[in-house]
């Protein structure tokens with residue numbers, strides 16, 4: 001059975017949602033990133049980047065065991081394996097990849113830095129806080145403009161581009177975002193949020209979701225020497 005090495009974060013949820021939407025059987029291998037499990041040798045053998053998510057497919061290309069990391073690559077792999085969630089029409093397919101890359105290169109990294117400087121950094125750095133707040137608003141604006149023209153990010157079809165983006169837009173209040181300022185994003189978000197497969201996807205490992213502030217030990221693992229030592 002396909003294994004997902006994961007944790008309940010936006011990048012993990014992308015893969016959980018896709019698997020639920022595709023109705024593919026899978027087994028969860030929890031990697032507690034606050035406890036340093038991403039540095040376990042078995043995990044490093046799958047992903048030298050020591051970040052969740054990663055998958056192991058015993059029935060990969062050529063019928064062989066196949067490992068893959070980077071959530072965007074995993075979404076493309078799963079969608080192509082199942083023949084769903086990625087448009088077949090060539091133009092729509094490239095639009096899907098365009099918005100998937102927009103999420104991977106823009107929404108994820110910028111929202112991540114917003115979270116770091118607004119919620120986790122040990123000191124207040126006003127320049128960084130303002131920069132990432134501006135970026136978060138700008139990216140919502142770009143999405144809103146796209147979604148004023150089309151129903152889903154790829155165009156007419158719900159796809160892995162929507163699945164990649166949705167988990168990053170959850171808990172908007174934590175980014176000081178009011179969806180009333182982005183009515184097309186609001187409509188799109190509500191439609192995805194209501195899908196039963198999406199609700200099952202975000203429920204994966206939900207009991208392990210971080211509650212409250214980070215401990216010093218977690219902070220050291222995620223942002224301190226542990227993170228940067230040579231492996």
Ligand SMILES: N[C@@H](CCC(=O)N[C@@H](CS)C(=O)NCC(=O)O)C(=O)O
Nearest residue numbers: 009011033038051052053070071072
């Ligand atoms: N570009 C990667 C990013 C993955 C990523 O940043 N994962 C975070 C959780 S959302 C992680 O595993 N962090 C562990 C760490 O920083 O050590 C992807 O999309 O898969």
